Every structure is written in C-alpha cells, then in structure tokens.
Amino acid sequence: MGNVFRYVRLWFAFARFALLGELAFRGNFIMKMLVEILWLVILLMFYRTIFASTKLVAGWRQDQYLFFVGCYFALEGLIETLFLENCQDFSNQVRTGNLDASLLQPLDEQFLVSCRKIDWSTVPNFLMGAGVMIMSLAENPEWRFNPWQLLIFVAVFFCALLLAYSFLLILTSSAVWMIRNQSLMELWWLFSSLMRYPREIFQSNWAWPIGWVFTFLLPVMLVINVPANVMVRTLEPENVLFIAVATVIMLGVSRWFFCRALRRYRSASS
Amino acid sequence: MRFRKYYKIFRVALIERLTYRSDFLLTSGLRLLPMVTTILLWSAVYGLDYDKEIGNFRLTEMIAYLLLVHISRMFSSMPGLAAGIAIDIREGTLKKYLLQPIDMLGYLITYRVAHKIAYIVTSFLPYAVLFFLCRDYFERFPDAQTLAAYVVSLLLAYVIGFYFEACIGMIGFWMLEVTSLLYIVNTLNFFISGQMFPIDLLPRPAVRVLKLMPFQYMAYFPAAVFLGKIRGEALWQGLLAEAAWALGLFLLARTLFHFGLRRYSAYGG
Numbered sequence: 001m002g003n004v005f006r007y008v009r010l011w012f013a014f015a016r017f018a019l020l021g022e023l024a025f026r027g028n029f030i031m032k033m034l035v036e037i038l039w040l041v042i043l044l045m046f047y048r049t050i051f052a053s054t055k056l057v058a059g060w061r062q063d064q065y066l067f068f069v070g071c072y073f074a075l076e077g078l079i080e081t082l083f084l085e086n087c088q089d090f091s092n093q094v095r096t097g098n099l100d101a102s103l104l105q106p107l108d109e110q111f112l113v114s115c116r117k118i119d120w121s122t123v124p125n126f127l128m129g130a131g132v133m134i135m136s137l138a139e140n141p142e143w144r145f146n147p148w149q150l151l152i153f154v155a156v157f158f159c160a161l162l163l164a165y166s167f168l169l170i171l172t173s174s175a176v177w178m179i180r181n182q183s184l185m186e187l188w189w190l191f192s193s194l195m196r197y198p199r200e201i202f203q204s205n206w207a208w209p210i211g212w213v214f215t216f217l218l219p220v221m222l223v224i225n226v227p228a229n230v231m232v233r234t235l236e237p238e239n240v241l242f243i244a245v246a247t248v249i250m251l252g253v254s255r256w257f258f259c260r261a262l263r264r265y266r267s268a269s270s
Numbered sequence: 271m272r273f274r275k276y277y278k279i280f281r282v283a284l285i286e287r288l289t290y291r292s293d294f295l296l297t298s299g300l301r302l303l304p305m306v307t308t309i310l311l312w313s314a315v316y317g318l319d320y321d322k323e324i325g326n327f328r329l330t331e332m333i334a335y336l337l338l339v340h341i342s343r344m345f346s347s348m349p350g351l352a353a354g355i356a357i358d359i360r361e362g363t364l365k366k367y368l369l370q371p372i373d374m375l376g377y378l379i380t381y382r383v384a385h386k387i388a389y390i391v392t393s394f395l396p397y398a399v400l401f402f403l404c405r406d407y408f409e410r411f412p413d414a415q416t417l418a419a420y421v422v423s424l425l426l427a428y429v430i431g432f433y434f435e436a437c438i439g440m441i442g443f444w445m446l447e448v449t450s451l452l453y454i455v456n457t458l459n460f461f462i463s464g465q466m467f468p469i470d471l472l473p474r475p476a477v478r479v480l481k482l483m484p485f486q487y488m489a490y491f492p493a494a495v496f497l498g499k500i501r502g503e504a505l506w507q508g509l510l511a512e513a514a515w516a517l518g519l520f521l522l523a524r525t526l527f528h529f530g531l532r533r534y535s536a537y538g539g
Binding site: 187197201 | 296297300301303304306307310311313314315316317324349447449450451453454457458460461466467471472
C-alpha cells in the first residue's frame with residue numbers, strides 16, 4: 001500500500017512540475033488550447049452537417065450522437081493529457097538510447113515511461129467534452145437523472161480510459177522493434193478512428209468481420225460505444241461486464257508486451 | 271551538372287525513406303482504417319438509399335469522393351515540412367543550405383518528390399486492393415480530357431501543398447515559434463480543404479468564400495474533377511485558378527526566403 005502512495009505522490013509531483021513548465025510559456029499554452037477548441041468546433045460542425053441530412057445514424061439519434069461525440073472528446077482529452085506525450089517521447093528515447101536513464105531509476109519502468117509528463121493544455125478537452133455530454137443530455141427528451149446509471153457510466157468510462165491506454169502502450173512498445181516510430185501520433189489517430197464512430201455502423205454484410213475483430217479480439221470499438229450506450233441508450237449488463245473483463249485482459253497483455261519490448265531494447269550509447 | 275545534383279538528392283531521400291520499412295508499412299496499413307469507417311459512416315447517413323442526394327452527391331459519389339481525397343492528399347500533404355524549416359531557422363542549421371551550392375527550396379522539393387514516389391510505390395498495393403473492393407462506387411471512368419485535367423490538378427496540388435507549407439515554415443524568420451500557428455492552419459485545412467466531406471455541403475456563403483481560397487485544391491478540387499462535378503468552362507477556370515495559386519505561392523515562398531535571409535543570423539548549428 002505504501003508503494004502505491006509513493007507512486008501517487010510522485011505522479012502529483014510530475015503534474016506540478018508539468019504545470020509550472022506550461023505556465024512558463026503561457027502564450028504557447030493558450031495557443032494549444034485554442035487549437036483544441038477549434039477541433040471541437042470542427043467536430044460539432046461535421047456532426048451538424050450529417051444530421052442536417054438525416055435523423056438517424058446507425059440507430060443513433062442526434063442528441064444521442066452528440067453525447068457520443070462529447071464522450072469521445074472527453075476521453076481523447078484525458079489520453080492526450082495523461083499519456084500521449086509520454087508515448088511519443090518513448091520512440092525518441094529508444095532511438096537515441098536515452099531510455100537507459102529511465103531504466104536505471106528505482107521505479108516501475110511502465111509508470112516512468114507512460115506517466116511522467118502531463119500535458120495540461122489538453123485538460124480543457126476533457127472539460128469541453130463533459131460540457132458537450134451535459135448539453136446533449138439536456139437535449140435528450142427521454143433522459144432522466146439516475147445516480148446508479150451515472151455511477152456505472154463513470155466506472156465504464158474509467159475502464160474505457162484504461163483500455164485505450166493499453167492499446168496506446170502496445171503501439172508505443174512497437175518502437176523498440178521499429179526503431180523509427182516518429183509517427184506515433186499519426187498511428188494513434190489512425191487506430192483510434194475505430195472508436196470515433198458508433199460500432200453499429202459495422203453491421204453491414206462486408207463490414208461485420210471487421211466489427212467482430214475490433215469488438216472481441218482488439219476491443220477498441222467498445223471504448224466510446226459502451227459508456228455512451230450506458231448513458232443515453234440501453235444499459236446492457238453483458239457489455240458492461242465485457243468491457244470490464246476486456247480492460248483487465250488488455251492491461252495484462254499490454255504490460256506483457258511492454259516488458260517484452262524492454263527485454264529487446266539495446267541501448268544506443270546514451 | 272545541376273540536374274545530377276538534384277538526382278543524387280532524390281536517390282538518397284528515396285533510400286532514406288525505405289530504410290525504416292516496418293514503420294512505413296504499419297502507417298500505410300493503418301491508413302486504410304479511417305477509409306473503412308468513413309465509408310460505413312456515410313452509408314449509415316444515407317441509410318443505404320442510393321438515390322438520395324446530399325449536397326448534390328449521391329451515396330456512391332460521396333464515397334468515391336472520400337476515396338479520391340486520399341489520392342489528392344497523397345500529392346498535397348507535406349508532413350513535417352513547415353516544422354522542419356522552422357527548426358532549421360531557429361537552431362541555425364539553415365546555414366548548411368547557404369554554405370553549399372544548393373537552393374534550399376530546390377533541395378526540399380526534390381527531397382519531397384522522392385518521399386512521395388516512395389510512398390506511392392509502397393502503398394500502391396493496399397490502395398489498389400481498397401479501390402478494387404470499392405470499384406462499384408465509381409459509376410463511370412472519366413474521359414481522356416477529364417483524366418488529363420485530373421492529373422494536372424494533382425500535380426498542381428503537389429506544388430500548392432509544398433509551397434504553402436514552405437511559406438508557413440519560413441514565418442520562422444520573423445516568429446520564434448511557428449508550431450502553434452501550424453497546428454491551427456493544419457486543423458483548419460483539414461476542414462476547409464474538403465477532407466472531411468465535400469465543401470458543397472456547407473452553407474452557400476461559406477462555399478463561395480472557400481472556393482476563392484487555395485485550400486480546396488489540396489483535397490476537394492481534384493476529386494471533384496475526377497467525378498465530373500466540375501466540367502466544361504468551370505473546369506478550365508478552376509485549373510487556371512489552381513495554376514495561379516501555385517505560381518503565387520511559389521513567388522511568395524521565394525520572396526519570404528529572400529527577405530528572411532536578410533534577417534537570418536545563423537545562431538547555433
């Protein structure tokens with residue numbers, strides 16, 4: 001237990017230093033936030049353009065789809081805040097050999113590699129995503145506040161965050177074999193396109209095998225779909241249980257993969 | 271002699287691009303995923319109604335358009351160009367171009383041609399498979415004249431994409447940090463160039479303004495030409511405007527480089 005508190009204290013220290021660093025360059029910090037606001041505006045304009053032409057998209061109504069968009073934006077914001085910059089940095093550390101310094105620390109390597117930096121400029125993304133979710137619930141004529149539903153949503157959202165983290169860690173670890181993995185941000189953007197839309201769109205004749213693979217083998221499609229369903233459509237206990245089990249399994253798999261990658265690592269003379 | 275110099279740059283850049291093949295192949299493979307989700311999303315939007323029109327595009331035309339936009343972006347996207355120029359300016363490594371008998375913009379455009387060829391050659395197979403699987407969305411193949419216009423529009427898209435990014439990068443002569451500006455420009459470009467959907471779907475006043483700007487030529491225009499959405503006099507006017515933008519951005523880039531060098535102090539490097 002003492003060990004856990006030690007890591008929690010360390011994480012808060014990292015967060016504090018990162019915030020001081022961000023505030024030293026306030027102009028850049030504000031500019032990065034503006035970019036994220038712009039991106040949300042573009043997502044919402046895309047969503048409005050779609051629903052100007054139809055009332056339903058794969059069974060999702062406009063207000064429900066808006067919640068999906070908000071949920072995606074919030075979760076992506078958390079990923080970018082907590083993990084993405086660290087993972088991007090990992091490939092450079094592997095290539096230059098600077099990973100040695102992290103491996104010599106008396107700390108868990110996965111924690112040090114994936115949690116050291118906090119990108120405070122993307123924290124507003126989470127808040128904006130939450131705002132969009134609240135706005136969509138206000139537009140939803142059928143939704144009523146239910147504390148148990150909210151609790152399950154928060155738990156499932158947390159599972160979704162850890163599930164997304166495990167996929168990101170696997171992609172990041174591949175840098176040890178590929179050496180040059182300069183496009184991790186692009187790789188993550190491409191891979192996460194699978195969680196950007198409701199998985200019900202994969203129900204056509206030719207697409208269902210793809211949907212099956214990315215639901216049951218690499219369950220990336222569950223990441224936004226299940227939390228959003230819990231809150232604005234139907235609470236399906238089997239899906240809730242499935243995402244919880246998938247999260248535990250994927251965390252284990254990603255941990256194993258990361259450890260394999262570290263064993264493969266050969267320093268490049270730091 | 272001059273041609274031989276740029277040929278060597280081309281060859282080295284091509285070899286460099288193909289050195290890290292696994293990274294390249296993984297990225298090329300994953301690039302197919304957004305295309306699949308896009309096709310499925312728009313199929314869901316249309317409700318599989320093949321006669322329904324949204325912004326003058328039927329379902330088959332919409333999906334064909336979104337596939338063709340990937341070809342347009344294959345030519346016009348220049349990842350890392352602006353940031354690379356800005357870093358060279360900031361860190362003083364720009365002097366390597368000034369000390370050698372080589373023009374920086376000439377070097378970079380040759381370097382990018384090599385990268386583009388490597389990218390097109392190595393991603394040809396996955397794209398060919400995808401286009402073959404989606405061949406039913408292409409109702410007709412364009413005639414020779416339209417095809418020629420399409421090829422010209424793609425080549426001009428390359429020129430516009432290159433010099434636009436080069437101009438952004440060379441703002442680094444006047445501003446210490448251009449990364450933030452680059453993020454804003456790229457984010458806006460993703461929307462207003464027509465990569466997400468044809469700009470015809472936007473409100474008319476917005477469409478009129480966007481069609482006066484160069485961004486449409488980086489994604490929307492070539493795809494619309496191929497699909498026959500821009501024909502006759504409008505086609506030649508569009509190509510002329512695209513060529514004018516290409517020339518204008520070329521001149522702007524050269525001007526920025528000329529005046530930027532006057533301010534350049536070459537600290538570092």
